[in-house]
Amino acid sequence: MQPDFWHDRWHSNRIGFHRDTPLPLLTQYWDPLRLARGSRVFVPLCGKSLDMVWLAEQGHRVLGIELSALAIAQFFDERGLTPSTHASPAGTHHVAGPWELIQGDAFAIPASLLADCAGVYDRAALIALPPAMRDTYAATTWRRLPAGCRGLLVTLEFSEAEKDGPPFPVGEPEVHARLDRDWLVERLERRDILYGEPSFQAEGVTALHTVVYRLDRKPRERLQQQDFPLRSK
Numbered sequence: 001m002q003p004d005f006w007h008d009r010w011h012s013n014r015i016g017f018h019r020d021t022p023l024p025l026l027t028q029y030w031d032p033l034r035l036a037r038g039s040r041v042f043v044p045l046c047g048k049s050l051d052m053v054w055l056a057e058q059g060h061r062v063l064g065i066e067l068s069a070l071a072i073a074q075f076f077d078e079r080g081l082t083p084s085t086h087a088s089p090a091g092t093h094h095v096a097g098p099w100e101l102i103q104g105d106a107f108a109i110p111a112s113l114l115a116d117c118a119g120v121y122d123r124a125a126l127i128a129l130p131p132a133m134r135d136t137y138a139a140t141t142w143r144r145l146p147a148g149c150r151g152l153l154v155t156l157e158f159s160e161a162e163k164d165g166p167p168f169p170v171g172e173p174e175v176h177a178r179l180d181r182d183w184l185v186e187r188l189e190r191r192d193i194l195y196g197e198p199s200f201q202a203e204g205v206t207a208l209h210t211v212v213y214r215l216d217r218k219p220r221e222r223l224q225q226q227d228f229p230l231r232s233k
């Protein structure tokens with residue numbers, strides 16, 4: 001999944017991943033995270049997701065990062081907003097109202113830009129990437145989020161043999177393998193969505209679930225203890 005793959009998808013408007021309403025799992029499971037109004041939420045690989053509108057309606061500031069300039073332009077156009085822009089090492093920042101969307105590579109986002117993110121929301125980001133890129137994504141983007149950050153991760157589960165990605169299936173063992181080092185991971189719900197997804201059925205998928213996880217970034221001390229376990233006497 002090189003950048004050209006995504007640029008082609010946006011230029012030819014093949015964006016079946018885009019939803020025209022906020023994701024029900026977001027609206028159902030966000031409140032219990034108890035993030036303060038005004039706190040900043042990071043949305044990696046954000047597209048032009050309406051979930052960012054819903055997050056803003058909850059009082060959050062939203063920091064998105066997205067490869068496609070077209071996606072970002074459409075997001076602001078559809079809200080009737082003209083963002084101001086500035087450049088940084090992360091890319092071009094587009095800022096209007098509660099939204100700051102960076103046109104850039106999520107893998108290269110500096111930790112300094114994420115330092116005040118109290119929340120994170122990943123829908124169709126981890127699962128948009130093939131396995132080797134998921135390694136990079138977990139080791140860069142996710143690892144740079146600050147201690148105390150909390151959020152939601154939404155995945156899909158189906159048989160890899162039944163459909164080529166993206167999206168890719170990412171099961172619970174993989175989520176734990178990638179994130180347990182830095183995050184407390186709690187599965188909140190595993191929901192059967194096959195009958196609401198005719199395009200998956202048309203591709204031959206016979207079982208399809210979506211899973212939502214709550215993630216809490218571990219405090220630094222616990223990270224250090226895990227990295228350098230203390231010997232018992």
Ligand SMILES: C[S@@+](CC[C@H](N)C(=O)[O-])C[C@H]1O[C@@H](n2cnc3c(N)ncnc32)[C@H](O)[C@@H]1O
Binds near residue numbers: 045047048067071
């Ligand atoms: C499957 S879409 C999901 C978009 C959004 N999360 C949503 O729910 O609608 C994945 C998005 O990630 C973007 N993308 C892919 N690789 C990226 C990267 N390395 N950095 C930033 N954005 C990326 C693509 O352009 C695409 O818009």
